Amino acid sequence: MTQFFPSPHQAGCLAWEEIAVSVEDLWFAYREGKWILQGVHLQVPAGGFWTIMGPSGAGKTTLMRIMAGLLPFPKGRVFLLGHPLSGEPEPALRRLIGYIPQQLGLVRGLTALENVLLGSLARHPGWRTALGFFPRAEIERAMALLEMLDLADKADEKVFRLSGGERQRVAIARALMQDPQLILADEFVSDLDLPRAAQVLAFVHHLARERGLTVILNLHEIQLVQEFADHVVILKEGQVVFDRPALDLTWRLFREIMGGKE
Ligand SMILES: Nc1ncnc2c1ncn2[C@@H]1O[C@H](COP(=O)(O)OP(=O)(O)O)[C@@H](O)[C@H]1O
Numbered sequence: 001m002t003q004f005f006p007s008p009h010q011a012g013c014l015a016w017e018e019i020a021v022s023v024e025d026l027w028f029a030y031r032e033g034k035w036i037l038q039g040v041h042l043q044v045p046a047g048g049f050w051t052i053m054g055p056s057g058a059g060k061t062t063l064m065r066i067m068a069g070l071l072p073f074p075k076g077r078v079f080l081l082g083h084p085l086s087g088e089p090e091p092a093l094r095r096l097i098g099y100i101p102q103q104l105g106l107v108r109g110l111t112a113l114e115n116v117l118l119g120s121l122a123r124h125p126g127w128r129t130a131l132g133f134f135p136r137a138e139i140e141r142a143m144a145l146l147e148m149l150d151l152a153d154k155a156d157e158k159v160f161r162l163s164g165g166e167r168q169r170v171a172i173a174r175a176l177m178q179d180p181q182l183i184l185a186d187e188f189v190s191d192l193d194l195p196r197a198a199q200v201l202a203f204v205h206h207l208a209r210e211r212g213l214t215v216i217l218n219l220h221e222i223q224l225v226q227e228f229a230d231h232v233v234i235l236k237e238g239q240v241v242f243d244r245p246a247l248d249l250t251w252r253l254f255r256e257i258m259g260g261k262e
């Protein structure tokens with residue numbers, strides 16, 4: 001498959017410490033002989049606000065999971081914040097990554113506050129997981145995050161009672177509770193209507209700028225991508241076919257790349 005545009009971020013353009021995620025010639029298969037990712041290259045600069053797009057089945061979730069250190073891969077190299085990923089569990093590195101899976105991964109029967117507090121376990125793996133044993137400072141921190149996300153009045157509400165938008169914000173608060181350097185979110189805001197999605201994205205964008213976080217989101221809505229992202233990668237059949245500043249992605253080009261599949 002041909003690349004529509006070559007990457008301006010090919011290896012060598014950025015200094016080492018300026019790169020948050022580097023993916024080099026990454027290959028991945030769930031079953032032998034059926035490659036899902038085929039020689040993916042990416043270099044995400046520290047502080048970048050990137051989106052990954054592409055048709056269903058292109059390999060976006062697989063790539064996200066690998067970048068989150070959750071899936072071992074047979075071929076290629078991935079560096080996160082300067083550390084090579086081996087495919088083995090690496091708790092010290094994991095805690096620097098706030099991963100928000102498509103299903104959000106919240107515990108429905110716990111309250112919003114309790115879910116956010118679970119994010120702090122990544123920083124203190126030795127803690128007792130029994131709720132009620134969280135130090136006061138952590139509870140205050142979790143409350144401050146909920147407040148910032150306009151969820152203070154929902155702190156004691158069980159997650160299954162919250163709306164889709166509220167759950168999304170709880171998941172963000174939980175990821176932030178880890179104090180990550182990198183946020184990876186799969187199918188981010190895809191369950192929300194456009195105005196609500198834009199609101200959540202505006203918040204994350206602001207926060208990322210303020211804290212110097214690197215953000216990689218899998219987003220579908222081109223309007224949102226054009227509004228918030230500084231860079232877009234499009235995956236198709238496990239290959240990067242577009243890797244350019246978001247401003248370069250027009251509707252027409254997007255339709256052409258997707259070949260009618262959106
Ligand atoms: N656990 C799995 N086992 C086998 N095949 C899988 C698994 N997860 C995903 N796949 C397959 O890998 C391909 C890419 O999936 P995925 O990364 O979820 O794509 P996307 O997120 O872009 O829709 C699809 O063909 C999907 O069916």
Ligand SMILES: [Mg+2]
Nearest residue numbers: 060061062187
């Ligand atoms: Mg997916």
